[in-house]
Amino acid sequence: MKVALVNIGRIVSGDFRHPDRAGDGILTDGGKIVAIGSADDFDLSSCDVVIDADGTTAIPGLIDSHVHITFGDYTPRQKTVGYLESYVHGGVTTAISASEVHVPGRPRDPEGVMALAVAARRCFDTYRPGGMRVHAGALILEPGLTRENLVEVKRLGVWLVKAGFGAFATPYGYAELIGWAHELGMTSLVHTGGSSIPGSSGIWAEHLLHLRPKVSFHVNGGPVAMPEEGFARLVDESDIALQVCTAGNLRTTLLTANLLRDAGQFERLLIATDTPTGSGIMPLGMLYTISHIASLTEIPPEWAIAAATGNNAAVYGLNSGILDVGRDADIVLVDACAGGSKNDAISALRNGDVPAVGAVVTDGIPRFVGRSRNTPATTRHVRVASSKVVQQFTAEHG
CATH class of the missing domain: 2.30.40.10 (Urease, subunit C, domain 1)
Structure with missing residues (x-):
């Protein structure tokens, strides 16, 4: 056409x-x-x-880089049908999986999490709710996964790995798996802040600086932010992309944006929603966070738009966003x-x-x-x- x-x-x-x-x-x-x-x-x-x-x-169409999809245009977390199509009416044209952790009874063994990621990836290969492009299938990192397992899921099309919901004793346990993912050219995503679901633990700056993921998910909290001193450390001591989400802490959203601007590293700021979660679904979530940054800081609106489009595209290697x-x-x-x-x-x-x-x-x-x-x-x-x-x-x- x-x-x-x-x-x-x-x-x-x-x-x-x-x-x-x-x-x-x-x-x-x-x-x-x-x-x-x-x-x-x-x-x-x-x-x-x-x-x-x-x-x-x-x-550009907005890229929501933190969406907890499951299968089809349905979220069991909020029992809502058609939410992705509704996000298109909020200007979102691309969604990136933050892992299919909300699938009821989700598996926790290596074979199960591999199957879940591959199935989600394949289901959205050609399915575009409302015309939205969905990058599904983020492998939830669990104890017992091997490098060979990551090689296999990568061969089957999975390119995202997610740390933060696995059964490790401490967040440091993810380090070896994240290292393997990077060797294979996969994109690593790590939950940041307080616990968001039963059974998960807080992940703070000291953990991220050890793990060195590609993206710190909802660095402003999902929904609870990490200790204050960690924000400057992540900006000054790493090159990790720092994602802020509508469902997180607004004050630390603004703090993160200002720190990255002042450091001359604004390309590391990513805007997303972290939905559907306990905060609900947010068809206008991306626009709200853009407006918060544009009106409550000295950052130009055009830059805030870029954090929701071109910055996301660059970090995730997408051809959209610009x-x-x-x-x-x-x-x-x-x-x-x-x-x-x-x-x-x-x-x-x-x-x-x-x-x-x-x-x-x-x-x-x-x-x-x-x-x-x-x-x-x-x-x-x-x-x-x-x-x-x-x-x-x-x-x-x-």
């Missing part, structure tokens, strides 16, 4: 170092962005769909909410407001155009200007 987004008021790239892209149009074809610039240079007659952005702001030629065509149109005090999405974020979502495109396919089910209406009128596709791209029919 060939899709053009025209009459865009501003293109925010998702790259905090170069936050803006010149132009008022984005052209996509075959699921990739093929041009960004003046829409006058596009051959709109060859497009299957043309979306008139009416001056709204284009941003609006640039050759990147995956995951695009969201946002605006100030109708009736609000600000006139554009970036000003609204700086004011602490959640922006309105006017359209979501994933893999080059419009999923809805006009209005999100989960936000107020946009100030401007996003619409389908022309379409050769027999499809109503509305919240009800998208």
